[in-house]
Amino acid sequence: MGVVPELTPDPAALRALGWNDRWATLAADRPPGTEPARVVRHDSVAVVVAGAAGTGTRPIRPALPPLAVGDWLLVDDDSVVDLLPRTSLLQRRDPTRGGAQLIAANVDRVGIVCGLDRPVKVGRVQRFVVQVFDAGALPMVVLTKSDMVDDRTIAEAEADIERASPGIEMIVCSARTQHGLDALRRVVAGRTVAFVGESGAGKSTLVNALAGREIAATNEVRRGDAKGRHTTTARELHVLPGHCCLVDTPGLREVGLFTDVDTVDDVFEDVAGLVHDCRFNDCSHSTEPGCAVLGAIEEGTLDRDRYESWQDLRREAEAARPHPPDRRRS
Numbered sequence: 001m002g003v004v005p006e007l008t009p010d011p012a013a014l015r016a017l018g019w020n021d022r023w024a025t026l027a028a029d030r031p032p033g034t035e036p037a038r039v040v041r042h043d044s045v046a047v048v049v050a051g052a053a054g055t056g057t058r059p060i061r062p063a064l065p066p067l068a069v070g071d072w073l074l075v076d077d078d079s080v081v082d083l084l085p086r087t088s089l090l091q092r093r094d095p096t097r098g099g100a101q102l103i104a105a106n107v108d109r110v111g112i113v114c115g116l117d118r119p120v121k122v123g124r125v126q127r128f129v130v131q132v133f134d135a136g137a138l139p140m141v142v143l144t145k146s147d148m149v150d151d152r153t154i155a156e157a158e159a160d161i162e163r164a165s166p167g168i169e170m171i172v173c174s175a176r177t178q179h180g181l182d183a184l185r186r187v188v189a190g191r192t193v194a195f196v197g198e199s200g201a202g203k204s205t206l207v208n209a210l211a212g213r214e215i216a217a218t219n220e221v222r223r224g225d226a227k228g229r230h231t232t233t234a235r236e237l238h239v240l241p242g243h244c245c246l247v248d249t250p251g252l253r254e255v256g257l258f259t260d261v262d263t264v265d266d267v268f269e270d271v272a273g274l275v276h277d278c279r280f281n282d283c284s285h286s287t288e289p290g291c292a293v294l295g296a297i298e299e300g301t302l303d304r305d306r307y308e309s310w311q312d313l314r315r316e317a318e319a320a321r322p323h324p325p326d327r328r329r330s
C-alpha cells in the first residue's frame with residue numbers, strides 16, 4: 001500500500017510507530033502534499049516507510065543526508081521530501097571506508113545482546129556502551145539464552161560485565177523459556193529500542209519472543225563453534241503491541257568507534273576523573289611517583305583492565321576523527 005493522502009489517516013497507527021508531541025510540532029508546518037512517515041527498513045537504494053495511511057517504498061535521494069532506520073521523514077507520493085531532526089543517532093565507524101555508518105535513529109534505548117552460550121566479550125560491550133552514549137541513548141546489556149547455562153555461568157558473566165562497565169543495567173532472559181521476558185517488556189514498552197550484538201547472539205529470536213509471533217528471520221547457530229550465520233541482512237524496525245518499536249540489526253563483526261574522546265571520558269568518568277590528581281600534569285600513568293591512576297590500581301579501587309580499555313578506546317576515538325560534536329546529529 002502506498003502512503004496515499006486520499007485514505008483517512010489513522011492517528012493510532014502513527015502513535016504505534018512512536019509518534020508523539022515532539023514530532024507533531026516539528027511536522028506542523030510541513031509542505032502541502034507531504035505526510036510524516038517513519039523509516040522501517042533501509043536497503044542501500046530505497047527506504048520502506050510507514051505512516052498513518054500504510055507503508056510504501058521511496059527511493060533514496062542523494063540531496064538528502066544519509067537516512068537510517070527509525071528516522072522520521074516528510075514524504076509525498078513518490079519521494080522523500082525532508083528529514084525531521086533526530087533525538088538520537090546510533091552509528092559506528094564504517095569498517096571499509098572509514099567515516100560513519102548509520103545504524104539506527106531516534107532510539108531511546110539500545111540493548112547490547114549477548115548469548116550466554118558463548119563467552120561474554122566485555123570489551124565489545126564497553127565499545128557499544130561508548131557508542132550508545134555518543135548516540136544520545138541509554139545502553140543496557142541483555143544476557144539471553146539463560147536456558148542453555150547454569151546459574152554459576154550467569155553469575156560469572158554478570159560479574160565480568162559489572163567489573164568492565166560498572167552500573168550498567170543488565171537483564172537475564174531466555175527466549176525459549178520466556179524467563180526474564182516480562183522484565184524486558186517493561187523496559188521496552190512505549191520506547192524505540194535497538195538490539196545490537198554479534199551474529200547468532202539471539203537478537204531476532206528475542207524480537208519474535210517479545211512480539212509473540214515470527215516477525216524477524218532467525219537461524220540455527222553453526223554446531224561446534226556457537227557462531228551465527230548472519231541471518232538478518234537489513235536493519236528493520238518492528239512495531240510491537242504496547243507502543244514499542246524494536247530495531248533488529250544484522251550481527252556486527254566489528255564495532256569500530258565513531259565518537260570523540262570526550263564521550264569516552266564521560267563513559268569512563270571513574271578513570272578519567274582520577275588523572276587530575278596525578279602529581280605531574282603530563283603523567284603517563286606508567287611509572288611516575290604520585291600517579292593517582294597507579295595509586296588507585298594498587299589500592300584496588302580501579303580495575304587495571306578498565307583503565308587499559310579507557311586508554312585503548314581514547315586512542316581509537318582520536319584516530320576516528322569524527323565531526324565536531326555540534327555537527328554529529330543533523
Ligand SMILES: Nc1nc2c(ncn2[C@@H]2O[C@H](COP(=O)(O)OP(=O)(O)OP(=O)(O)O)[C@@H](O)[C@H]2O)c(=O)[nH]1
Nearest residue numbers: 175176200201202203204205219220230231232251
Ligand atoms: N536455547 C536457546 N536458543 C536460542 C535463544 N535465543 C536464540 N536462540 C538460538 O540462537 C540462534 C541464533 O539466534 P538469532 O535470533 O537468529 O540470532 P541473531 O542475533 O538475530 O543473529 P543474526 O541475525 O545473524 O545477527 C538460533 O538457533 C536460535 O534458535 C534462547 O533464548 N534459548
Ligand SMILES: [Zn+2]
Nearest residue numbers: 278283285291
Ligand atoms: Zn598518573
